[in-house]
Amino acid sequence: MRSPRFWAWVTFGVGAAYFFIPLIATLEFSLRMRRGVYSFDAYAVVFGDPRFQATFGYSVVVAVFTILLGVLIVVPTAYWIRLRMPQLRPIVEFITLLPLVIPAIVIVFGYIRMYGSNSPLPFLATARGTDVLLIIGYSTLALPYMYRAVDTGLRTIDVRTLTEAAQILGAGWTTIVTRVILPNVLIAVLSGAFLTFAIVIGEFTMASLLNRPAFGPYLQNIGANRAYEPAALAVIAFVITWGCMSVIQLLSRFAPKSANRPH
Amino acid sequence: MSDPFLSLQSMKKSFAGNTVVQDFDLDVAAGEFVSFLGPSGCGKTTVLRMVAGFEEPSAGRILIGGKDVTRLKPNQRNIGMVFQAYALFPNLTVAQNIAFGLRVAGVGKAETDARVAEMLSLIKLPDFGARYPYQLSGGQQQRVALARALAPRPRLLLLDEPLSALDAKVRVSLRSEIRAIQRDLGITTIFVTHDQEEALSISDRIVVMYGGKAEQVGTPFEIYNRPATKFVANFVGTLNTLDGVVTDAGSGMVRVASEEISVKGKLNGSKAGDRVTLALRPEAISLTRGPSHDASLSGEIADVHFLGSVIRVLVGVGDSRISLDTFNNPSTPPPAIGDRAAVNFSSGDVLVLH
Amino acid sequence: MVGEAAVARSAPPAGRRAVRFPTHWLGVTPFALFALFFLILPTMYLIVGAFQNRAGELTLDNIRALAQPNIVAAYWISIKISFASATIGALLGLAMAMAIVRGGLPGWVRSATLTFSGVASNFAGVPLAFAFLATLGRLGLVTIFFNFLVTAINENVALPLGLSALGRFNFNILSFWGLTLTYLYFQIPLMIVIITPALDGLKKEWGEAAATLGATTLQYWRMVAIPVLWPSFLGTVILLFANSFGAIATAYALTGSSLNIVPILLYAQIRGDVLNNPHLGYAIAFGMIFITGMANAFYIWFRARSERWLR
Numbered sequence: 001m002r003s004p005r006f007w008a009w010v011t012f013g014v015g016a017a018y019f020f021i022p023l024i025a026t027l028e029f030s031l032r033m034r035r036g037v038y039s040f041d042a043y044a045v046v047f048g049d050p051r052f053q054a055t056f057g058y059s060v061v062v063a064v065f066t067i068l069l070g071v072l073i074v075v076p077t078a079y080w081i082r083l084r085m086p087q088l089r090p091i092v093e094f095i096t097l098l099p100l101v102i103p104a105i106v107i108v109f110g111y112i113r114m115y116g117s118n119s120p121l122p123f124l125a126t127a128r129g130t131d132v133l134l135i136i137g138y139s140t141l142a143l144p145y146m147y148r149a150v151d152t153g154l155r156t157i158d159v160r161t162l163t164e165a166a167q168i169l170g171a172g173w174t175t176i177v178t179r180v181i182l183p184n185v186l187i188a189v190l191s192g193a194f195l196t197f198a199i200v201i202g203e204f205t206m207a208s209l210l211n212r213p214a215f216g217p218y219l220q221n222i223g224a225n226r227a228y229e230p231a232a233l234a235v236i237a238f239v240i241t242w243g244c245m246s247v248i249q250l251l252s253r254f255a256p257k258s259a260n261r262p263h
Numbered sequence: 264m265s266d267p268f269l270s271l272q273s274m275k276k277s278f279a280g281n282t283v284v285q286d287f288d289l290d291v292a293a294g295e296f297v298s299f300l301g302p303s304g305c306g307k308t309t310v311l312r313m314v315a316g317f318e319e320p321s322a323g324r325i326l327i328g329g330k331d332v333t334r335l336k337p338n339q340r341n342i343g344m345v346f347q348a349y350a351l352f353p354n355l356t357v358a359q360n361i362a363f364g365l366r367v368a369g370v371g372k373a374e375t376d377a378r379v380a381e382m383l384s385l386i387k388l389p390d391f392g393a394r395y396p397y398q399l400s401g402g403q404q405q406r407v408a409l410a411r412a413l414a415p416r417p418r419l420l421l422l423d424e425p426l427s428a429l430d431a432k433v434r435v436s437l438r439s440e441i442r443a444i445q446r447d448l449g450i451t452t453i454f455v456t457h458d459q460e461e462a463l464s465i466s467d468r469i470v471v472m473y474g475g476k477a478e479q480v481g482t483p484f485e486i487y488n489r490p491a492t493k494f495v496a497n498f499v500g501t502l503n504t505l506d507g508v509v510t511d512a513g514s515g516m517v518r519v520a521s522e523e524i525s526v527k528g529k530l531n532g533s534k535a536g537d538r539v540t541l542a543l544r545p546e547a548i549s550l551t552r553g554p555s556h557d558a559s560l561s562g563e564i565a566d567v568h569f570l571g572s573v574i575r576v577l578v579g580v581g582d583s584r585i586s587l588d589t590f591n592n593p594s595t596p597p598p599a600i601g602d603r604a605a606v607n608f609s610s611g612d613v614l615v616l617h
Numbered sequence: 618m619v620g621e622a623a624v625a626r627s628a629p630p631a632g633r634r635a636v637r638f639p640t641h642w643l644g645v646t647p648f649a650l651f652a653l654f655f656l657i658l659p660t661m662y663l664i665v666g667a668f669q670n671r672a673g674e675l676t677l678d679n680i681r682a683l684a685q686p687n688i689v690a691a692y693w694i695s696i697k698i699s700f701a702s703a704t705i706g707a708l709l710g711l712a713m714a715m716a717i718v719r720g721g722l723p724g725w726v727r728s729a730t731l732t733f734s735g736v737a738s739n740f741a742g743v744p745l746a747f748a749f750l751a752t753l754g755r756l757g758l759v760t761i762f763f764n765f766l767v768t769a770i771n772e773n774v775a776l777p778l779g780l781s782a783l784g785r786f787n788f789n790i791l792s793f794w795g796l797t798l799t800y801l802y803f804q805i806p807l808m809i810v811i812i813t814p815a816l817d818g819l820k821k822e823w824g825e826a827a828a829t830l831g832a833t834t835l836q837y838w839r840m841v842a843i844p845v846l847w848p849s850f851l852g853t854v855i856l857l858f859a860n861s862f863g864a865i866a867t868a869y870a871l872t873g874s875s876l877n878i879v880p881i882l883l884y885a886q887i888r889g890d891v892l893n894n895p896h897l898g899y900a901i902a903f904g905m906i907f908i909t910g911m912a913n914a915f916y917i918w919f920r921a922r923s924e925r926w927l928r
Binding site: 216238245 | 652721726730733736752759862863880883
Binding site for chain 2: 820822823825826827828829830831832833836840841844845
């Protein structure tokens, strides 16, 4: 019988192998495009592809709008729930968790049937309307993460006291939310934002079913037709995800601690 | 002590080259209540954890009832332990928590139930058996933790700062309750604390620890009135210190500010001109001259704090300030700041700290 | 409400109160409208549609039609893959979390594992499929490596009697186990991320208290640690189940439409009405919500039952 530490190392080692081998293999594969030698040809092809540039750009813009919409919906709600309506908390939390239970494909299926050209709200009648619907759909996907990030951020500051202090100084609601609350939960909001970005940037299902020229469907298309470029794209996608998570980690170091509050 | 129940012999413990306990020897008689008192990091908890079996001593032996238990695992030692943070199992009711030790020992249901009921009435929570820990106050949780530790009839009870997480009132009432239960059961007990008042009020003997060593072992009376080292004198109780210079070592004369007092027989080894520190307990000093007082110093009232039943007066003597307490007497007003005053004491109460 | 009305009658300033009352709710109105129009109503639309025929009459025909073999098979394989990837992912994730929390490993191992888990749990979809194709596909690095080994062994090792030459390594990534193995790449890290705080919540003193009371490590785990961890463990398993049950991008990019799982079937139905009955599509969607919903209902029931001791 070996020591627990030995088995901990074994577990960690096996896990590390499972997680690193695909990364190494993908990287190796992406360098194989030129026969006989390793090269960055696959990356050159990918970056030179105008469809890559167009779809990636489209997805970045959609992601930015998704984040804005998410912040607009989540921050005032989470704030208001903490300040005035804690009794609604369980209901709101339940709703924000629904997207983890209802698959994205079901949500978008509902959109397609509800918001067609002949419906009272014909989002799908125009390309711009469909873009908006895609942004809305992505916001629902990001809702659980965004809400939790912001709510955690609000928990560390004393919302009520801050609000009352601002009110005594004569601030209105807009001022309070934009000048007092938002800066204090900015780190949390940014964490939610980067997580949203990581989720949205390569999303396939919604974009594909709404027929939008996004990065996810492009990836799928390349995967079906090319050999080495998909590996290069996988490496790029991994780097993007890694980047987003690193930013979140970095941000968490600047997050306000709840040290000045007695418990 | 002819036949100690618990014997710690030349105990030593180091972590990664860092010695946290050294040369620790202690014999505890059966039924004795011994406190380990010291600041955090003094090694008192480490000694306790070695007795419990959570830390293995780097050297030394632990004997319980004459048997060497140094290498036994914690679950083979038959020791009860109470932790600072209660450590009740959150998924079990109060009754199930208390029954835990009996359950793992395979005691029958009827016997277990009877023992749990007995324990619940011992801690005066007879109707709390069905509750969960989160439904109890801190003081109640700690009493349940005590009952849980006692239920399997351990040979030895270890209390690791059990009162530190509680608020002041509960702390005082629970400590006398713990002491009463301990006396009742006659169980040998080791109590770790950093609170000197707690240690003084509850213990048969106190081990004052500092820097991994026992500075002094003695009854509360000895520890308080005859501290063996400067550390003990400072750590236990409030102490007024006065700087003085020896003027005549033979007759024990020391000059403080511009006056001379006699501390006969306490200057062992000092010679004229040596600097010494004199220490006085606040209760040994009075503003009025009592029958036993044979020494006095003059000063000026520097501050007065009205604390209710007691008035704390600070008297400036030379560069030092002496704190003393007088009982509040409704018919006499407290002294005023700036008044001249004499501090009177018995030279026998003066401690000389070298 | 009655009290509110009584106050309004008796005290003049109560009129102001009546005006103030709705502004209270105004704060959550944007969220409520958003959730209603883009989360709840679209889902309800499908659920209601699943119980209607083309003429809008109530019917159970669509639900009955789910019983056709290819749809049942799709549900079955989806459930199997989700169940396998959720339970295996949860157990392996728990093992890794245990290793970093209680294994006595150096601090950097823990932080590196948690950071990586954060990344990997979000590395899903199409790129994940690419990565596994590049690893275990016909020309993948691991496949090539094993085939190299096989060849070397066949050529250089005298085979014991009764054993034929080793076959070529040919892992079919487009299979049940292929997809499960791929899903584990985000399931395990997700488990690690969620269960690590729960493991941290197991106080060291509980184990020590149990030990002084005479319990073995095994008894401590059986009577305290597992009951305490069980609700969060089960909750995470359910989350992992839903996570892979609704996932489509990875499977679609990996296998095209050759693996008949429910989301891919629904995808094809939405795109081209392959089942020739739009309401059958609603029924499939309803079935998916029903299964994840049941899993969550079971979890909530279980929690309520086992967590009486939780505040």
